[in-house]
Amino acid sequence: MFSYSTVETSTQLLVSAFETDLPVLPEVRAKGLDWVDIISDSAEPLIPIVFKAHESFAALKALEGIIAVALCKERFGENENVKAIVNCNHAGLFPAMSFLSTVDELYKWDPGMKKKIKDTDLNHVYGDVYRRMLTNIYRTKDGRFYHLHASLNATPTFEALGLPPYNANIVEKRAAHEVIQARALELTSGEIEELVRKINQAGSPCLTQEEFLATSYGKHVSSRPLFELEQLESTSPPLKLSPEGPNILSGVKILDLTRVIAGPVITRTLAEYGAQVLRVTSHNLPDQSYYAVDFNFGKRTIDLDLKSSEGRKAFENLLEEVDVIVDGYRPGALTKLGYGPENLLKRFAGKRGFVYVKESCYGEGGEWSDRPGWQQIADSVSGVSWANGKHWVWKNPSRLHFHWPISGELGCIATLNALHHRLTKGGSYYTSVSLVRYNAWLMSLGPYPEEIWRSMVTAHGQDSQKLRSSSNFDEVGLAAIRSMQRLYPQLLQDPDFMHVAASTPFGVVKTQSPVVRIEPYKTALRGWLNVTRPAEYDSPAEWVVT
Structure with a gap:
């Protein structure tokens, strides 16, 4: 045992x-x-x-x-x-x-x-299925994998990839994944990396620990x-x-x-x-x-x-x-x-x-x-x-x-x-x-x-x-x-x-x-000094003695 x-x-x-x-x-x-x-x-x-x-x-x-x-x-x-x-x-x-x-x-x-x-969610990254699915790992043309990321605004990366930033016809995750995957397979991992770096957005090739x-x-x-x-x-x-x-x-x-x-x-x-x-x-x-x-x-x-x-x-x-x-x-x-x-x-x-x-x-x-x-x-x-x-x-x-x-x-x-x-x-x-x-x-x-x-x-x-x-x-x-x-x-x-x-x-x-x-x-x-609340909940902008 x-x-x-x-x-x-x-x-x-x-x-x-x-x-x-x-x-x-x-x-x-x-x-x-x-x-x-x-x-x-x-x-x-x-x-x-x-x-x-x-x-x-x-x-x-x-x-x-x-x-x-x-x-x-x-x-x-x-x-x-x-x-x-x-x-x-x-x-x-x-x-x-x-x-x-x-x-x-x-x-x-x-x-x-x-x-x-x-x-x-001002840029509809979390509520829009198509834009949400940009944040995922995709296989690339050279058989490698690349992790794209929507960040807090998916538009720059979609445009860099040559894809429309919005697609109202897509409402299911699988359909969104298929569209983005198809485009990723047209590019090598290195090519996607170059596009992402050029626009200073988040993304990375999937490296092994040794790499x-x-x-x-x-x-x-x-x-x-x-x-x-x-x-x-x-x-x-x-x-x-x-x-x-x-x-x-x-x-x-x-x-x-x-x-x-x-x-x-x-x-x-x-x-x-x-x-x-x-x-x-x-x-x-x-x-x-x-x-x-x-x-x-x-x-x-x-x-x-x-x-x-x-x-x-x-x-x-x-x-x-x-x-x-x-x-x-x-x-x-x-x-x-x-x-x-x-x-x-x-x-x-x-x-x-x-x-x-x-x-x-x-x-x-x-x-x-x-x-x-x-x-x-x-x-x-x-x-x-x-x-x-x-x-x-x-x-x-x-x-x-x-x-x-x-x-x-x-x-x-x-x-x-x-x-x-x-x-x-x-x-x-x-x-x-x-x-x-x-x-x-x-x-x-x-x-x-x-x-x-x-x-x-x-x-x-x-x-x-x-x-x-x-x-x-x-x-x-x-x-x-x-x-x-x-x-x-x-x-x-x-x-x-x-x-x-x-x-x-x-x-x-x-x-x-x-x-x-x-x-x-x-x-x-026994409880924090303040209970949780939404962003921008309090005013004025000053320190409060507690």
């Missing part, structure tokens, strides 16, 4: 994370592993991905807890006897958050959800720590936070300049520690409306157009008191507006320190660092899509069962770490995370033992085996949720794992509760 322990493997992976030369302070490296306990109710991995995704989630949540404890000790006293607790099963559910959440008991895929959320590691970028990113940290200046005094708290990040003001999944996950998790988060979006910019249900917990949301004089004035007033700026937009977008890290360094010179957090697909340095991207693109370029597909019946690169929020988790860890530096040493810091760096680390951990993987395929096969290489990420995620509901119904009903907000602008929202448990320095065990 083959024995396996998610707790033991998660602990090993936590040690592996430290071995990526994490830029943490010496006391975290020396004592951190003693500050966290990883526990589990069962030894089975939950998510049918061939790599150790479940355990990597638990390891990163444990790392989050370690740095949160370090902050706690720095703020409330070194002798504080606190420890982080991470349940592996709870951590395994974390990336599935948006599929698990409900509004008035309706799931994301229920038709009635459309009436409960504000439509911010990825042979590129100069693959070599670069694989040699880097899980997150980057750069001290921008050292003259600002340490951040002063009241020892009265009550929570680890009480009094910390964070501007959330992000969209869709990974970026909003960073700030949602920081809000769990009592930070005051203000999410800034614009009614002129598209977004995925549904994710607000999960990822706007703990936040206030405002509407500002940073290209207007009024919007810039209001934003600059907010900057006067900000502690952390989280940037999830395309590389260089905020710098062009005058709000990049170097711009803020000049603005705050001699006044105050700050932390600037950058979340992106490709990260810092390397020849691809200026490219836009999404989790599916990171999966394709890094070899994860090929590796996972080969272990399922279709033997081609495939979409993964949800792990999209994980770079958001890395961003939360990186932010906590930068704040620990600022609280301890003073100064200002730039910290960054990338989707591809997580993937490179995940693959370096190796696949599950064959016996465990066969068991997972057998358990989840009833739902996942129905998928095809043409299945998009919604179908893949839904299949995983259905098998988890069938196999682990008790986890989805666990009151410690799920949080119910009885009164929100959406209705009664059920979402995942915070994974890391640190008592008594965490408000989210």
Whole structure:
């Protein structure tokens, strides 16, 4: 009988994370592993991905807890006897958050959800089947595969491919897939890559792990720590936070300049520690409306157009008191507006320190660092899509069962770490995370033992085996949720794992509760500072004392 322990493997992976030369302070490296306990109710991995995704989630949540404890000790006293607790099963559910959440008991895929959320799909990427199916893996003329992506506006890529940006005659996924697939078969993977790069849109050839590691970028990113940290200046005094708290990040003001999944996950998790988060979006910019249900917990949301004089004035007033700026937009977008890290360094010179957090697909340095991207693109370029597909019946690169929020988790860890530096040493810091760096680390951990993987395929096969290489990420995620509901119904009903907000602008929202448990320095065990709400819900654009 083959024995396996998610707790033991998660602990090993936590040690592996430290071995990526994490830029943490010496006391975290020396004592951190003693500050966290990883526990589990069962030894089975939950998510049918061939790599150790479940355990990597638990390891990163444990790392989050370690740095949160370090902050706690720095703020409330070194002798504080606190420890982080991470349940592996709870951590395994974390990336599935948006599929698990409900509004008035309706799931994301229920038709009635459309009436409960504000439509911010300005370019009809999510509601139009034809445009939605652009985000998929397609076979090319040379027998390779390429992952196209609609991003938040599918029109540029459709036009680059010579296809109409809209097709009102197509209302079924299969028909949309056939049209786009037919065009992809007329071009080589390299030709599609050239078209996509020319218009600066997201997309990637599906590389194997070996092909990825042979590129100069693959070599670069694989040699880097899980997150980057750069001290921008050292003259600002340490951040002063009241020892009265009550929570680890009480009094910390964070501007959330992000969209869709990974970026909003960073700030949602920081809000769990009592930070005051203000999410800034614009009614002129598209977004995925549904994710607000999960990822706007703990936040206030405002509407500002940073290209207007009024919007810039209001934003600059907010900057006067900000502690952390989280940037999830395309590389260089905020710098062009005058709000990049170097711009803020000049603005705050001699006044105050700050932390600037950058979340992106490709990260810092390397020849691809200026490219836009999404989790599916990171999966394709890094070899994860090929590796996972080969272990399922279709033997081609495939979409993964949800792990999209994980770079958001890395961003939360990186932010906590930068704040620990600022609280301890003073100064200002730039910290960054990338989707591809997580993937490179995940693959370096190796696949599950064959016996465990066969068991997972057998358990989840009833739902996942129905998928095809043409299945998009919604179908893949839904299949995983259905098998988890069938196999682990008790986890989805666990009151410690799920949080119910009885009164929100959406209705009664059920979402995942915070994974890391640190008592008594965490408000989210009793509820966030703010319940979730749609984008652009609050006014005026000012910090509110809570």
